[in-house]
Amino acid sequence: MxxxxxxxxxxxxxxxxxxxxxxxxxxxxxxxxxxxxxxxxxxxxxxxxxxxxxxxxxxxxxxxxxxxxxxxxxxxxxxxxxxxxxxxxxxxxxxxxxxxxxxxLPERYGIRQxxxxxxxxxxxxxxxxxxxxxxxxxxxxxxxxxxxxxxxxxxxxxxxxxxxxxxxxxxxxxxxxHEVTKLRHIVAWLANRKAGSVSYSFRDVEVNVLGINHFTFVDRAVVGGVDMLQDYLDFARTHRASGWRATPIDPDNEQERCFLDHNMVKFDLASRFGIAAAAGDRHLAEFVPQTWYLDRNEEFGFGLTPVDYRMRERDEKRRVAAELDAGAPLPPLDVSEEALVAEIKALAGGAPHVTNVNLPNRGQLSGFAEGIVVETNARFSAGGIQPLHSGRLPEALELIVKPHAERQTALVAAVLEGRRDDLFPLFLGDPLVAPLGPDKAQDLFGQMVAATAEFLPEALKRAG
The missing domain is CATH 3.90.1820.10 (AglA-like glucosidase)
Incomplete structure (x- = not known):
């Protein structure tokens, strides 16, 4: 470089x-x-x-x-x-x-995503x-x-x-x-409330991240040298049943309605396991049995994002891009909340940067096998990307997280090696699918494979 x-x-x-x-x-x-x-x-x-x-x-x-x-x-x-x-x-x-x-297709079988x-x-x-x-x-x-x-x-x-x-x-x-950023925003808000002034942004919140992508957890959240984790856990317990948002939802904003999140899943998981769940509620809810949250998404204040909204959003972005391409004025440039530029600069010899990323496990997350992709902090510098040891998840939570990580690893190997007979048992092992039982799950899997067959290699098209 x-x-x-x-x-x-x-x-x-x-x-x-x-x-x-x-x-x-x-x-x-x-x-x-x-x-x-x-x-x-x-x-x-x-x-x-x-x-x-x-x-x-x-x-x-x-x-x-x-x-x-x-x-x-x-x-x-x-x-x-x-x-x-x-x-x-x-x-x-x-x-x-x-x-x-x-x-x-899963919705026809009663599976909500x-x-x-x-x-x-x-x-x-x-x-x-x-x-x-x-x-x-x-x-x-x-x-x-x-x-x-x-x-x-x-x-x-x-x-x-x-x-x-x-x-x-x-x-x-x-x-x-960027999902962990959602938790960092809440912690920054709590730190500002405690300080009595707007002194911190999410960028000032240093967190220790453990887990896998979209099912991430935090056991340390330091702001201004003070660990705010207990403050967060207390806040989560207080608002477990009511939820919380930094700003009220705008009922006329379709994007807000489709990506609705009142942090109630995060707060409930924090209260159950004594550790802060970091990702957005819509992602967290899909890793646990459907009866926990997905069957009661309105009660837990989060949305089931419809694909037709994503299509309308895509079409609107295409329209705006076409107008810009035709010479329409650029909107004001704002710095996003993404870390990629800071990471690139660090790798190119700039200031080192620590953030949460997904890497094969080399010991940074205890309790998980070598090579399984996990999400923890890593240090970016001119010397490369060094994963930082994060510790271990609470035992009860690890029992939920680890099977997902192992299933994802096995799925990669089965697809790359064209072992289609190994795919359905992995599909059936997911907690959202397992309640269907083998026969209904087999029917669903066959329909889903057929629906996506044009994008599959020949060895997998008959899977299921």
């Missing part, structure tokens, strides 16, 4: 470069940072979308705070990856229409179609830029980060997720 201090450009390959969410957010953060000199190569199976984002990236760079950024679109992944210092992966595994079947992209039947089948995609990307990285640092933003995070390492064991990859 080029030295950050000498201000040479960093070659960043963006796989999924036509993205209307993560790619443009990263462009804005680079422009607002004003120190990184970036040569970003955008690759997407939709080349026109990558070209549009390249044009948009140039406009964003010109509106930034100083250092230039170069944006180019590439029709071949090899050209985008050639000699890259950093690779970012944010792809949509299949289509939103395919994701709609991930939600709708609030997100459907990580665990449960939707997350499982999404992994089946996305693991081969990530395997191809990993092979291309090994061929074109084996020394690059690789950030995966695509869900299911644990399975896909594990895929990168299974295909290319020498890869320097991490999975990036």
């Amino acid at each position: 080029h030295d950050f201090e000498d201000q040479k450009s960093l070659a960043v390959a963006y796989i999924g470069g036509g993205s209307l969410n993560w790619a443009t957010k990263l462009m804005g953060d680079i422009a607002q940072d004003g120190t990184l000199v970036v040569d970003m190569r955008l690759y997407d199976i939709d080349f026109a979308a990558a070209e549009r984002n390249a044009r948009l990236g140039r406009r964003i760079a010109e509106a930034g705070r100083g250092k230039p950024a170069r944006y180019t679109a590439h029709e071949r992944i090899e050209d985008a990856l050639d000699g890259a210092d950093v690779v970012v992966i944010s792809i949509l595994p299949g289509t939103l229409e395919t994701m709609a079947s991930d939600i709708a 609030s997100v459907g992209d990580t665990v449960g039947p939707g997350g499982f089948v999404r992994a089946m179609r996305s693991i081969p995609m990530l395997a191809e990307i990993a092979q291309s990285i090994r061929a074109c830029c084996p020394d690059a640092y690789v950030c995966n933003l695509t869900n299911p995070m644990s399975a896909l980060t594990g895929t990168l390492y299974a295909v290319f064991p020498g890869i320097k990859a991490w999975g990036e997720c």
Whole structure:
């Protein structure tokens, strides 16, 4: 990697470069940072979308705070990856229409899913179609830029980060997720209330993270040198039945309604296990039996996000992107809450940065087997990415978390090795699926595989 201090450009390959969410957010953060000199190569199976984002990236760079950024679109992944210092992966595994079947088919069998992209039947089948995609990307990285640092933003995070390492064991990859930020916001609010002034933001909250992606927990939350965990646990118990939001929900805001979260699942889990649940309620609810929360989502104040909303949101983003591409004024550039720019700068020789990421377990999470992808803190620096020892989950919670991690690891191996007969037992083992029993679960699995067959390798199309 080029030295950050000498201000040479960093070659960043963006796989999924036509993205209307993560790619443009990263462009804005680079422009607002004003120190990184970036040569970003955008690759997407939709080349026109990558070209549009390249044009948009140039406009964003010109509106930034100083250092230039170069944006180019590439029709071949090899050209985008050639000699890259950093690779970012944010792809949509299949289509939103395919994701709609991930939600709708299980619903016919009484299975409710609030997100459907990580665990449960939707997350499982999404992994089946996305693991081969990530395997191809990993092979291309090994061929074109084996020394690059690789950030995966695509869900299911644990399975896909594990895929990168299974295909290319020498890869320097991490999975990036912003869900823990939700807890950090609450802790910052509590610290400000305690101080009697707005003195802290979520960036001032240092947390010790344990768990797996979207089922993360925190046993230390330090603000201004003071551990606020007990304050948080007390607050969670007090608001366990009522919930809490920093601001009231706007009933006219469809996005707020579709992504509704009153933190009641977080507070309930904290009260049950004596440790702070960190991810958003919609994700947390899918890791435990449906009777805990999903059957009572209105009672627990969270939404089941409909895919048709995601489709409307996609269409609106396309409309806005087309207007910007036609010359409409750029909206004001805001710094996002994502950590990627700080991580890249640290790897390139800037100030070290500690944050929570997904990596194969090398002892950072006690009680979990070596190699299983877990989410804990890691230190980013010019020396690379060093996972930090986080400790161990409470025993009762570990008994819930560990089977998910083991199932995700086994799923990756079964898909990569084309062992379709091993897939259904793993599918049936998920706590949302198990209550169906083998016969109904087998019927559901067959229907879901058929619905996503166009994205599956031949060896898996007859699974189930």
